[in-house]
Amino acid sequence: MSMLDVKYAEFIVPAFVITGLVFAGMIGFSLNLSRRWKARFEALSRAGADEE
Amino acid sequence: MTWAPAFLSNPERFMAFSRWAAPMFGVIAALLGAAGLYFGFTAPEDYQQGQTVRIMFIHVPAAQMSMFAYACLGVASFLSLIFRHTLADCAAQAAAPLGAAFTFLALVTGSLWGRPMWGTWWVWDGRLTSVLVLFLLYIAYMALRASMDDEVKAARAGAILALVGSINLPIIHYSVEWWNSLHQGSSIFREGGPAMPPVFWIPLLLMALAYMSAFGSLWLVRIRGEVWRRRAEAAALRAARR
Numbered sequence: 001m002s003m004l005d006v007k008y009a010e011f012i013v014p015a016f017v018i019t020g021l022v023f024a025g026m027i028g029f030s031l032n033l034s035r036r037w038k039a040r041f042e043a044l045s046r047a048g049a050d051e052e
Numbered sequence: 053m054t055w056a057p058a059f060l061s062n063p064e065r066f067m068a069f070s071r072w073a074a075p076m077f078g079v080i081a082a083l084l085g086a087a088g089l090y091f092g093f094t095a096p097e098d099y100q101q102g103q104t105v106r107i108m109f110i111h112v113p114a115a116q117m118s119m120f121a122y123a124c125l126g127v128a129s130f131l132s133l134i135f136r137h138t139l140a141d142c143a144a145q146a147a148a149p150l151g152a153a154f155t156f157l158a159l160v161t162g163s164l165w166g167r168p169m170w171g172t173w174w175v176w177d178g179r180l181t182s183v184l185v186l187f188l189l190y191i192a193y194m195a196l197r198a199s200m201d202d203e204v205k206a207a208r209a210g211a212i213l214a215l216v217g218s219i220n221l222p223i224i225h226y227s228v229e230w231w232n233s234l235h236q237g238s239s240i241f242r243e244g245g246p247a248m249p250p251v252f253w254i255p256l257l258l259m260a261l262a263y264m265s266a267f268g269s270l271w272l273v274r275i276r277g278e279v280w281r282r283r284a285e286a287a288a289l290r291a292a293r294r
Contacts, residue, residue, distance in 0.1 A: 005236045006102075006103045007102055007103055008102065008103055008168045009103075011104055011107070011164045011165065011167060011168050012104060012106055012107060012162045012164075013105060013113070013162045014164055014165040015107045015160070015165065016106075016110060018157070018160055018161070018164075019114070019157055019161060022153050022156065022157050022256060024267070025153070026149075026150060026153050026266075026270055028269065029149070030150075030273045030274050030277065031273060033273075033274060033277035033278075033281075034273050034274070034276045034277035034280060035277075036277075037277050037278075037280035037281040037283075037284050038276075038277075038280040038291045039281070040115075040281075040284040041280050041283045041284035041287055044201065044284055044287035044288055044291060045287055047291060048287060048291055
């Protein structure tokens with residue numbers, strides 16, 4: 001019997017799906033934030049070093 | 053607790069530590085989460101709640117983390133306000149979106165659990181309303197920070213808001229004792245031990261630890277991002293002056 005067939009599946013399945021999506025969002029946004037700013041800092045540092 | 057301010061006082065040491073600690077906590081979270089979900093889905097139905105008891109394994113840890121993240125925000129804000137420490141401010145700023153996400157999860161999964169069990173999606177009782185206030189505090193903190201260009205003023209205003217808002221944490225915790233509520237009281241940390249058998253509290257504990265590790269990992273990643281952002285903005289300023 002799958003989780004979709006159980007009683008109250010219409011409440012259980014969305015709860016787990018929404019949790020999965022929110023976790024995916026937290027992971028994606030957090031990694032993106034860190035990588036984006038690290039890359040920006042490194043690009044600016046390289047540009048600064050080239051000018052000097 | 054003398055190690056914490058000393059540790060926070062050195063961004064280089066923090067960056068070196070978080071470089072390996074963030075992925076390590078992430079792996080621990082994934083392993084604990086997988087075990088928690090396995091034991092959660094193989095546990096028997098609850099005799100009263102049936103299959104909906106499985107929502108407990110994602111709702112309760114989210115609710116705990118919503119409060120824990122705010123406690124982290126409060127402590128970091130306090131350190132930022134008193135010691136004017138940049139890394140503490142980074143930690144406060146990084147905790148807010150994660151806390152908001154966990155609070156959102158607690159509200160949504162609680163509502164999805166409440167509808168079949170209580171017969172309603174929402175009631176304006178002490179517990180639910182105080183958690184909604186917590187969510188609004190996170191939103192207000194982020195909005196306040198985003199609305200100010202001056203980083204120092206934004207840090208101070210945000211820290212004051214976070215510290216004033218921390219009064220909501222004991223209100224959330226004791227709301228089910230102070231006021232009549234559809235929401236049940238504490239089932240795990242109470243006198244006489246857990247109010248549920250090991251087949252339920254073991255997966256719940258695993259999931260709680262998984263959520264805690266996930267928060268630890270993501271918090272470190274976000275603090276690192278905030279440090280990189282400030283370094284990049286400082287580098288951009290230096291470049292503009294040349």
